[in-house]
Amino acid sequence: MAKYHPCIITICANDKYDYFTDGPFTFLCIDILLEQTSKNNIRLFAYCFMPDHVHFVNSVHGRKSIIDFVRKFKSISTIKSRAFGYKDKIYQSRFHDHFIRKEEGLNRSIMYVLNNPVRKGLVERWEDYPYSGYLM
Numbered sequence: 001m002a003k004y005h006p007c008i009i010t011i012c013a014n015d016k017y018d019y020f021t022d023g024p025f026t027f028l029c030i031d032i033l034l035e036q037t038s039k040n041n042i043r044l045f046a047y048c049f050m051p052d053h054v055h056f057v058n059s060v061h062g063r064k065s066i067i068d069f070v071r072k073f074k075s076i077s078t079i080k081s082r083a084f085g086y087k088d089k090i091y092q093s094r095f096h097d098h099f100i101r102k103e104e105g106l107n108r109s110i111m112y113v114l115n116n117p118v119r120k121g122l123v124e125r126w127e128d129y130p131y132s133g134y135l136m
Contacts (some may be wrong), residue, residue: 004108005063006045006106007066008113010096011054011074018051026131029077030055036073046110047099048117049131055113057106070095 013019020026026049037044037058047056060066078090100109118131126132 006043006057006100006109007065008057008098008100008109009054009056009070010049010098011056011070012092012095013052014092016052019081019086020049020054020131023130025081025086028080028084030131030133032077036076037068040069040072042069045111045136046134047132048113050116050120050122052103055116057110057113059099066097070105071114072112088121099120 020029029049031046033047033056034044036042041061043059043061045057045059047054058066058069060069060136074091074095081090100106111126114126114134117123117132118126123129
């Protein structure tokens with residue numbers, strides 16, 4: 001059985017711009033995320049596209065590193081953003097990763113990501129937020 005090391009990734013939008021309030025673009029980014037996790041043997045547990053940043057909980061296994069995965073996701077979604085009229089870079093150069101420790105618990109970390117729109121007052125229940133998902 002493959003061993004997975006779950007990680008929370010946070011990628012901020014360049015200049016804190018609200019790219020992810022554009023529904024069609026955000027849904028395209030979700031599709032890119034799902035496609036890239038499937039193609040690259042990456043287990044995706046949950047994701048949440050907030051107006052100016054993205055969170056996802058995933059686990060890399062095999063040849064693809066987290067850095068390579070994030071780089072590919074950012075590259076593809078930035079290229080595709082041109083069709084939506086975005087000319088500048090979409091994301092900040094860096095991203096934040098946090099490997100989930102046993103005592104933190106995977107489910108607790110997933111719920112933390114999913115409840116981000118609730119904490120920010122965008123929805124009352126995480127299930128009502130259109131730009132998040134739970135894949136466990």
